[in-house]
Amino acid sequence: MKGAVIATGGELLQGLIQDTNSSYCNGVLVELGFTPVMNMVVGDDVEDIIRALDLACSKASLVILSGGLGPTEDDVTREALARFCVGVPLEFHQRAWQWIQERLEARKTIPREDHKRQAYFPKGAVLFPNREGTAWGFALSKGGRWIVALPGIPRELKSLMENEVIPFVRGHFPYVGGLQSILLRSFGLKESEVNNLLKDLIRTHPNRLGLMVREYGEIHVRIVGPPPLAEDLAGQVKGLLGDDLYGDGKETLEGVVGRLMRERGLTISTAESCTGGMLAHTITNVPGSSDYFTASFVTYTDDMKHRFLGVPKEVLDRYTAVSKETAHHMVEGLVERTRSDLGISVTGIAGPMGGDQEKPVGLVYIGFHSPQETKVNEYRFFTDRLGVKTMAVKTALDIVRRYLLGL
Amino acid sequence: MKGAVIATGGELLQGLIQDTNSSYCNGVLVELGFTPVMNMVVGDDVEDIIRALDLACSKASLVILSGGLGPTEDDVTREALARFCVGVPLEFHQRAWQWIQERLEARKTIPREDHKRQAYFPKGAVLFPNREGTAWGFALSKGGRWIVALPGIPRELKSLMENEVIPFVRGHFPYVGGLQSILLRSFGLKESEVNNLLKDLIRTHPNRLGLMVREYGEIHVRIVGPPPLAEDLAGQVKGLLGDDLYGDGKETLEGVVGRLMRERGLTISTAESCTGGMLAHTITNVPGSSDYFTASFVTYTDDMKHRFLGVPKEVLDRYTAVSKETAHHMVEGLVERTRSDLGISVTGIAGPMGGDQEKPVGLVYIGFHSPQETKVNEYRFFTDRLGVKTMAVKTALDIVRRYLLGL
DSSP states (O other): OEEEEEEEOHHHHTTSSOOOHHHHHHHHHHHTTOEEEEEEEEOSOHHHHHHHHHHHHHHOSEEEEESOOSSSTTOOHHHHHHHHSTTOOEEEOHHHHHHHHHHHHHTTOOOOGGGGGGGEEETTOEEEOOSSSSOOEEEEEETTEEEEEEOSSHHHHHHHIIIIIHHHHHHHOTTOOOOEEEEEEEESOOHHHHHHHHHHHHHHSTTTEEEEEOSTTEEEEEEEESHHHHHHHHHHHHHHHGGGEEEETTOOHHHHHHHHHHHHTOOEEEEESTTTTHHHHHHTTSTTGGGTEEEEEEEOSHHHHHHHHOOOHHHHHHHOSSSHHHHHHHHHHHHHHHOOSEEEEEEEOOSSSSOOSSSOTTEEEEEEEOSSOEEEEEEEOOSOHHHHHHHHHHHHHHHHHHHHTTO | OEEEEEEEOHHHHTTSSOOOHHHHHHHHHHHTTOEEEEEEEEOSOHHHHHHHHHHHHHHOSEEEEESOOSSSTTOOHHHHHHHHSTTOOEEEOHHHHHHHHHHHHHTTOOOOGGGGGGGEEETTOEEEOOSSSSOOEEEEEETTEEEEEEOSSHHHHHHHIIIIIHHHHHHHOTTOOOOEEEEEEEESOOHHHHHHHHHHHHHHSTTTEEEEEOSTTEEEEEEEESHHHHHHHHHHHHHHHGGGEEEETTOOHHHHHHHHHHHHTOOEEEEESTTTTHHHHHHTTSTTGGGTEEEEEEEOSHHHHHHHHOOOHHHHHHHOSSSHHHHHHHHHHHHHHHOOSEEEEEEEOOSSSSOOSSSOTTEEEEEEEOSSOEEEEEEEOOSOHHHHHHHHHHHHHHHHHHHHTTO
């Protein structure tokens, strides 16, 4: 079974916005057992959309189309689909209009006449209510094929996909044996190391395993195959990569740390210099992190490090703020004040300015305090400002993860 | 003049790798004066590539194709192009083969027979030597149109584009006047408000102005046109949107705030609860932010708010942590301790848990302290956890921006 994906929107063709929806839809198609055979991006133009639909339907039995479901005149996906399925007029759906009005009113926006456009759908469409916005999705059948139209805003598209489209497709393509797709995530290994560890497995199972080198030290292994094989391969990859795998599926380092913190009933606080609050921000992206995260002191000057974390002035003068000694005093001063079980301190040079031969850009010290010990490690990250911050944050989280797992 | 972009590669269709080349190529086309009318992604299949080329050439006079120029059997772009330009055979280029062998030897790789595939090009092709790898690009003319083939590795594609393709296109399409592209950024307005303010301008200048609704309260206006017209339209948009525009080009809210802070010679610190450090993280993403940012207290519990910011226990008990009163005491306690000129406090409910009827998820109080006054505003953001954090951070930065501009 083949699938195709079309994204509409003039803004995508201007090179200003990266179309991420198509790549996401490809992944969903694969998981549903479809082979994606083409993606297209076209402007907000009825003729262009029809031409793209024509080509897509000549190749695929399921076509996913994103964008063009808004309230403005530019949003022509509804019209294009009605014209493509010749003789199908748009019809007004009172239930959708009611929902749209309620959503707008909840947001203190007065529904306007043009919002009503969003309550019109091609006759015969199966409607998918949108929990995140006013643009409902829908599916339309043509000659044994299904075309699914979804809003272009990624959050809304994903919500509709997971809640509505995936169950719908599973129901309407009962004979498609879905492939299982398993993602395993590692942090801190080099690509060549992972390649070396997995090379035999990759050779014996062509097109089943893929290495994805993500930014900032993350390497993910994707396994796609019929369920028993995929499970088996995932087990083998876990055996080969061991503790360097931190999670699977959609787990993040901070999510794994959060789960372990809650299981152990411990608390943590952070003292940040070069990460500038990003470590605390990342930890608190996890819902319920207030159960274990208590506080962060972001001390961006020597004076703040001295006054709020008690780093001695002599230490700052003698060793400077970016030193093993300062990182040590930062984390000790931190846990003395917050009384949390664990503490992390980060100090370094994020760049692009501020480095010199002795203390270059990318030099970072990370201090870790636990009831057993306080230790400081030195790192050097070769990347840009946000990269140094991100690498420091991920490295700090991985230190906590390894401690909590007793590694 | 119209342009089209085709990316080839099975890995792009698996949803594992995001195709970023097409978006980049769209941007180059716009700068060269072409209007991109379609993007396509197809697999490594001669028939599919030919079908895509056929469609692209029916719409565009310049087609950029990326991927499929490697040494393996999967790499069929050369064959597809030779077949598309009927009767054009592939021919061997000794000069390219020499170059490829030298590059491979420099990388301590022994040239294999299959590497020779990369030295074959369709007869009549204009060759573009690759400084970054072994896959040379080339251009081929068909019926007055030009098709440019480039390698799929983004770094190589960009290098070839800048060094070879852009001068080539400028030379072969001498009558295309490059268009100027201007981006103006606003925060905090509703899409309908911007639409209303700009609707006359959009109507009188079709295809010159585009509204891009980005996530989290950002609306950007893109203007594309011949230089004098683009400048003139940008001036009119600035007049209509006024102070709600915060910047242009690649400026961010935090970048604008940073520039103004430095100009005014002021310092700032933050006290964060629901943003969990994200406000400090965002401020410190700006290089040189240590000139004006001093510290952030991320106080995630009542106890931390009391001990480190001096919020009275009675206030926390009586009004709770998410209240106007707590936000007020947080920012006052903050600047008392950090002695910065400006201070911002944020407290709210990021969700998804922790809300109730009286204090729902998305309720946020932002306190602002300046030498003139301390004020607290109440907000309600209708989005997910990261969205509430992001909206609160952007709103806080916009408060500072408006203060620094005397608005």
